[in-house]
Amino acid sequence: MLSVMASARHDPFARILNVDLVAVLVTALLPWSTSGVGIGMLVWLAALAATLELRPFLRxxxxxxxxxxxxxxxxxxxxxxxxxxxxxxxxxxxxxxxxxxxxxxxxxxxxxSTRGLWVLVAFLASCTLLTAASWIVAIQPGLSLKEPGDPATYGIFVKNYIDQSQEFVLCTVVLAYPIITLLRDGKIREALLLTAVAANFILNMAFVVVSRTALVTLPVMLAVFAMAHLRWKTNLLLCLAAIALGALAWTASPHLRTTTERFTRDYRLYKELNEPTxxxxxxxxxxxxxxxxxxxxxxxxxxxxxxxxxxxxxxxxxxxxxxxxxxxxxxxxxxxxxxxxxxxxxxxxxxxxxxxxxxxxxxxxxxxxxxxxxxxxxxxxxxxxxxxxxxxxxxxxxxxxxxxxxxxxxxxxxxxxxxx
Incomplete structure (x- = not known):
């Protein structure tokens, strides 16, 4: 990478590569760090300035x-x-x-740039690594970087459960597109690999931690995928499968039951006792x-x-x-x-x-x-x-x-x- 950056002084293509690599780094840092993202985007903007052509940019x-x-x-x-x-x-x-x-x-x-997908894949890879950290701290809470003993930090290595859930939901739904594409092309092994990655996100949300916002947005985003890319017969089968799997997850996961039941409980406590739920x-x-x-x-x-x-x-x-x-x-x-x-x-x-x-x-x-x-x-x-x-x-x-x-x-x- 250092040789690429050194050659960028004379090579415009190397300059663009530098901008891409900084973007990859920033996106990989997003699930883990706030200060890293802020500093990284300023570095990215400075790297971009060396490649910017004013008239095309203004257009x-x-x-x-x-x-x-x-x-x-x-x-x-x-x-x-x-x-x-x-x-x-x-x-x-x-x-x-x-x-x-x-x-x-x-x-x-x-x-x-031809490397936009590099940046997006870096985010997926980083979130996949974060699921591993989430599983680990769910088993060994003392390894979390959050305050020990707080129930709200269960399964959270960095940041919070809302941010983590947003990341995992996005990755899950995004993976549905390449999985279907690979299956249609007959690439079963690759499709199964991505399915395992997506299942890892779903299982983590079902059995470790998930936000209520994620419980609302995930079905909506999956429904959009189904309407855009699947036939109605396939949608019907998937809907039945989703109901069955949802019922199984509800039965097997006390955490999921607690999270969903809080909707009605919090509303009742607010209306009856004026509690700040x-x-x-x-x-x-x-x-x-x-x-x-x-x-x-x-x-x-x-x-x-x-x-x-x-x-x-x-x-x-x-x-x-x-x-x-x-x-x-x-x-x-x-x-x-x-x-x-x-x-x-x-x-x-x-x-x-x-x-x-x-x-x-x-x-x-x-x-x-x-x-x-x-x-x-x-x-x-x-x-x-x-x-x-x-x-x-x-x-x-x-x-x-x-x-x-x-x-x-x-x-x-x-x-x-x-x-x-």
Whole structure:
């Protein structure tokens, strides 16, 4: 690698390879480190700067897939001007949106690179390694890097169970496409190998740890795969098999039963005793956020205003649901609507739609990008995942790398040659 980097001073192709290798490293670090991803993306941007051609890059910014993320970040920046929050709160709320500015650079670079799938495979390999770590710390909790003795860290080597579940769900559904393709091509061994990898993710979520958001998004994403790539008879058989396997997992896994039963238990505790359960708090946050949105429906209350609004609306002791104060309503649409009104919501949904439309078509890169967008949309019903660090970078890297790869394939198909 050092010789490649040294030769990059004179070889433009080696420079592009350097950018690709940094992207591979960053994506492999994503399941394990937050600081590594932040530093790595700055290094990636610096490496990209040495290869960037200004005019083609500026032309690429005119596409909606690039223009809309920039517009959302610009609105967040302008929104600081009419917010009543302190400037530290405004800047703190603005910061999570800035990662979207990497999308145009990722689209531009991977439209000219042939190594987009390297980056995506690196993420899959890293998550597969993380499942091994999860199994190990489930057996030996003392090996976890998290606080020992906390039940919430069971099966978690790094980060948290929500981030881990998001990764495992995405990898599981993404693997369905190559498995079916290999089976249709008669490559049974390769299909069985990938099936074993996918089963490893599913078993870990069933018997070690899984988030409730993952339990909602996984069936939706699998249903999209079935409708897009399978015949109705196959779908019927798979549906019956899924019901049977689900019943078996429910019977064999106390953890899975506990996780699903918490839906009704938490709702009952919130309604009857006003306890601040996970579901109860979300309902409380959403109800108040809708009121905040109704007060300023056009341009919102400004960047960073959310916590102050919740402080003013808090009633009763802090230990009860109505007394909780938060700066994030745990819903991406409401997070945007409270701060930037309908202007923000329109830009957010236009961006999601533009990115979704980019991945309509065949091919592994298109399938990965489609699943990344769908996962972010559905999981953002229960969280502000676009602005969260881990899930936000999953979206930016997944959409940016897969999107650039799809754009390159379309350009090559339309020209009949590869000009890069």
């Amino acid at each position: 690429s910014l005119q596409r909606p897939i690039s223009l809309l993320p920039i517009a959302l970040v610009a609105l967040a920046a302008i929104g600081t001007l009419w917010s009543d929050a302190s400037w530290s709160a405004r800047l703190y709320a603005f910061s999570p949106a800035t990662k979207l500015l990497f999308l145009p650079f990722l689209f531009y670079h991977f439209e000219r 996970s579901i109860g708090l979300r309902l409380e946050f959403w109800e108040k956020s809708l009121r905040f949105f109704a007060e300023a429906p056009v341009i919102g209350h400004g960047t960073g205003s959310t916590r102050g609004l919740f402080e003013a609306a808090a009633t009763g002791p802090a230990g009860l649901a109505q007394g909780h104060v938060i700066g994030n309503p745990h819903n991406q649409t409401l997070n945007v609507a409270v701060q930037w009104g309908m202007f923000g919501v329109v830009i957010l949904y236009a961006m999601w739609f533009a990115h979704f439309s980019l991945f309509r078509g065949e091919g592994m890169a298109a399938w990965i990008g489609l699943m990344v967008v769908l996962q972010n949309i559905f999981s953002s019903l229960f969280n502000s995942h676009l602005f969260d660090f881990h899930e936000g970078w999953m979206y930016v890297l997944g959409v940016g790398v897969a999107g650039g790869t799809v754009l390159r394939a379309r350009r090559t198909d339309s020209s009949g040659t590869d000009r890069s």
